[in-house]
Amino acid sequence: MSDEARSSARAGAADLDTITPIPHLSDNPFASSNNSPTPVGSLTDSGSNSWAGSRPVSGVGLSTGVLLPNGDRYFRSRRVPKGTLEKPWLKKKDPREKWTTIIPCAGLVLGLIVCGLLIWDGLRTVSNFKYCQVLDENFSGGWDDSVWTKEVEVGGFGNGQFEETTDTDENVFVENGILYIKPTLQSADLVENDNIVDLRDNGCTGTKWSDCMSVTNTTNGTIVNPVRSGRINTKNGASIMYGRVEVVAQLPAGDWLWPAIWMLPTNNTYGEWPKSGEIDIMESRGNNYTYGQGGNNIVSSALHFGPNKENDGWWRNNVKRKANHATYAQGYHTYGVEWSEKYIFTYIDTRLLQVMYTHFKDPFWQYGQFPLSDSNGTRLRDPWSWTGSKSTPFDQDFYLIINVAVGGTNGWFKDGKSGKPWIDDVHDARLDFYNAQNQWLPTWMENGQMKIKSVKMWQQSGYNGCEA
Incomplete structure (x- = not known):
């Protein structure tokens, strides 16, 4: 080899040993001869034609360069058309992914329930007045004659009711x-033969x-x-003027029964x-839910x-x-009334579930919207104005x-x-x-009695000596 050839080989080897650093992206390899950046769309081997329809730069292959705002470029492959990139995570979802939705939602629902319960518990225990308890009866000690009186009569308060109320343990008892x-049925002998029931003695x-x-x-059929x-x-045992009453009871089930919890003036x-x-406070009918006026x-x-x-x-x-999805004969419920000089309302189970509410904002003579005279022309007078x-x-x-009344002729059970x-x-x-007893008596057999678990009465402070 001649000296000239060896010198040329050494020069080539030296060139191979020399590592040329890769230019930074900001050093545009496609820059024109005047070192100014080539605009997007003009990246061709000639440096002068537009991007569309031009062939790729030699050595770049099927890729294009996109100029970023800071002057850098990144490459995008032309081999994968836009929108056809595979996304396997959409075809086969991770089964654990659903918990990222379930857990937060469950926590939110649980939080709302807890907040609702706290608000409900707070409201139900709120009292607008102070009270003195005048009766707390749970019948654990049996019947108390000092508090309770069993009424004995046949009149039915003018409602034409069919029952005789007794003071016997057959009809009222604690167990x-x-x-x-x-x-219970009256003695057949008293009903079917000429008789007189005289309760005066x-x-x-x-x-x-x-x-x-x-x-x-x-x-005559009487x-x-x-x-x-x-x-x-x-x-004789307990009365109130303004206050509260709560009776926990289970109503009877049986055709033409008429259970009631109510109050009269002393x-x-x-x-x-x-x-x-x-x-x-509460009135109902023992008939089942199919009864036209509503049963138990x-x-x-x-x-x-x-x-x-x-x-x-x-x-x-x-x-x-x-009742919600049930009847009042299927379990115990609290029947209550709250009464003050400004309003009165009844409720079931909680004071938040009100039934009847009356605000004493107008005198009852105006509130009742009574006519000026009755049907025979007699002028009606306000008995309360004084x-x-x-x-x-x-x-x-x-x-x-x-x-628990039975039947009646006042329209409570419509003809x-x-x-x-x-x-x-x-x-x-x-x-x-009486002659239709084969129809209604069997409906009394299973649950034809009213059961009372407790009775409570409170007197509002400031009245009847209550200074709570």
């Missing part, structure tokens, strides 16, 4: 700490002779009360019923007030409450009554509804009812 009010608690006497006359039941009250200060008022799946509350029996303002505040109180007649002592076996406006309605 295992539960008070039972249980209707047997503890009749009624005030009229019709409350104490009943007759069977087989000639019969004595065909059913025996119970009605109890706290008139003294008829403003006159005979309904002038002195009546508070119906519905309860109602109302106030009764008015200048006479023909003009009763109960319709102004009669409210019904339907008190100057908007809560009159509900500004006196009231006592508690609990009973022609769900096979009603009697018509109200006939003299032998009781007999028609």
